[in-house]
């Protein structure tokens with residue numbers, strides 16, 4: 505088999521059923537999932553509870569045996585359903601950092617760190633082990649605690665130890681399953697930054713699982729959004745936010761106004777489409793896939809709250825403005841968060857605090873067409 509120099513993991517048409525059947529049909533926890541994890545990159549599986557993230561990660565680790573598809577890792581086929589190949593987890597070039605840290609409580613901090621060099625795939629000998637372990641503990645700020653029992657560390661320190669230990673096994677890929685979820689919000693944000701800088705510093709490839717979209721956007725080079733065992737979109741964080749391909753992604757990443765569309769037609773003499781909605785015709789210049797969608801029915805106009813423009817003066821409405829009524833208005837320091845209703849369509853808008861409006865007021869509303877997308881589904 506030829507070594508793959510570009511991707512640490514290549515997953516093709518992976519499926520997993522848990523032998524549950526509904527009527528005659530098998531239910532798949534993941535169904536036809538394909539993606540690559542390029543070398544040295546931080547890739548995140550993101551989605552709501554039950555969408556199949558952990559199952560995908562466990563199949564990559566070899567802790568679950570998939571029902572179909574292939575997994576190639578570091579140029580080696582570690583799972584191939586048709587050929588009945590299933591390499592055991594301990595023989596795959598991975599290290600896993602689980603939610604519960606997986607630290608050995610009956611060992612000291614340094615013995616925990618040294619463990620993969622004594623028992624893992626890449627074993628070492630003698631003094632080198634302690635020296636390397638101490639060097640890594642220093643990097644994660646735990647060298648002064650090397651001889652403590654691992655249980656005497658705080659949650660954040662245990663997570664740093666878990667990360668250090670994983671790196672000391674020299675894995676091709678680091679698999680991380682919601683590793684920050686047991687920490688409080690402040691520590692979580694701090695460790696998130698640390699995790700990203702360690703990953704970049706050591707150049708290790710990371711496949712990360714989370715249901716927290718802020719965490720996924722902050723950490724990842726690429727985010728894979730999953731829903732009901734399928735992949736909805738694979739993209740860079742900024743593109744996911746600015747160019748969601750489906751109403752599911754638009755709604756799951758950040759907040760979005762999704763306005764039902766009756767029908768859509770190409771814009772005459774220019775790019776974009778005109779979507780007919782209850783608030784009136786809406787010009788959408790942004791397309792999720794860079795293509796102009798021609799005529800059609802259904803779907804949604806997607807506009808982020810920061811791209812809904814609101815004016816207090818309603819005396820002279822422009823052609824692309826419409827009237828809305830303020831239902832609630834919250835002052836959030838740097839902005840007002842408005843809930844509006846326009847022709848029975850609820851809309852959320854972020855506005856300048858100087859707008860000065862109250863519930864019951866009428867306002868002029870406009871969507872910035874350059875940031876407004878038409879989502880066909």
Ligand SMILES: Nc1ncnc2c1ncn2[C@@H]1O[C@H](COP(=O)(O)OP(=O)(O)OP(=O)(O)O)[C@@H](O)[C@H]1O
Nearest residue numbers: 522524533551552553554555556557558559560715
């Ligand atoms: N051992 C199992 N036996 C039967 N069904 C399972 C098993 N493990 C997972 N499932 C089902 O497979 C689907 C995907 O589960 P999975 O744990 O992969 O989701 P997830 O996206 O990681 O969710 P969460 O964020 O809640 O961990 C769910 O419907 C779940 O109920």
